[in-house]
Amino acid sequence: MTHIDRDDLALIALAELDLTEPERVHLSECPECSLDLxxxxxxxxxxxxxxDVEVIEPGDxxxxxxxxxxxxxxxVAGTPRRSDYPAAVGPARAGPARVGPVARIDGSARPGRARFWLPLTVAAGIVGLVGGIGGGIWWESLRQDAAPPVVTEAKIAEAKLDPFPGWDAAGTAYVEKAADGRREVVVDLTGATGTAPLREVWLIKADASGLVSIGLLDGNTGRFSIPDGLDLAQYPLVDVSAEPDNGDPAHSGDSIVRGRLHAT
Structure with a gap:
């Protein structure tokens, strides 16, 4: 199978490049490329x-x-400070290098244009590092430092579920935590999903390296228990997939909607 060029995926994600029809078909059939996008x-x-986030210097x-x-x-053991790196003043930085025509998955060529893949890769690494540290601290703080709940259940995270190519669907998901520590994901799905024999709900790692099934969605709304000890900082993606009725417990690769949980 010929996959979509990663530079093209980056430009599609940035809305600088439109999907061609062959690429839309490929994304509907290829879980690897769809997860990358x-x-x-x-x-x-x-x-x-x-x-617009205010930058605060972290502690040592x-x-x-x-x-x-x-x-x-x-x-480099000493803590770097913003004052150590004054704002650059001088000539403008050189622009990104331009490249020649690149063939797309359908065999067509697009004109040479500025490539932003290297900066995006660096940005992804920074976001992943900061997100991993910040997410871990946030969830740990949520577990250890939260005041005793005054209600039976409290909403601690929520997600907007966006459709994958080929599906006219949408929805929401949120996590409720009970006073005894039990957690549940509540999924509300809307749109056309009638062609799916079964619809299964998953929690997936941010890099798609691991996933956990939490149950089948019967109807438009469902409530699913989160396994004890499962760290939502490590599994922040809620996914609803279309599954054939063949007894295979693995993810079909045909996701209907997916979204990332954020603290409420």
Whole structure:
């Protein structure tokens, strides 16, 4: 199978390149490319949503953990400060290099244009590092430091479920935590999903390297228990897939909708 060029996926995610019909068909059939596109779109959404975020210098302990995790040398053991790097003043930076025509999955060629894949890759790495550290701290704080609930159940996270190519559907999902610590995902799905023999609900890692089935969706709304010990910081994606009625427990690769959980 010929996959979509990763540079093309990046430009599609940035809305700088439109999908061709062969690419739409390929995304509906290829879980690898569709997962890559979803991941890129999430990365871009996080980056764009952070434009107005006030930057606060972290404490020395944060840099100490990063320094240790990356195995950096003692030469950079000191915590870097914004004051150490004054704003650059001078000539404008060189623009991105241009490349020649590149063949797309349907065999057509698109004109040479500026490529932004390297910066996007770097940005994805930064977002992944910061998101991993921040997400872990946030969820750990949520588990350990939250005040005793005053209601039977509290909504702690929610997600907007967006459709995959080929599906006219949408929905929402949210996580409720009971006073005794039990957690449930509530899924509300709308749109045309009648062609799916079975609809299965999954929790998936952000990089799609792991997934957990939490049940079958019967109707438009369902409530599903989250396994004890499952870290939602590691499994933040809620996915509803179309499954054949053949007894195979594996994900079919045909996702109807998917969305990322965010704290409420």
């Amino acid at each position: 979803i991941s890129l779109r999430h990365t871009i959404a996080v980056g764009r949503s952070a434009r 302990a944060v840099w100490g953990r990063i320094h240790s995790a990356l195995g950096l040398s003692d030469a």
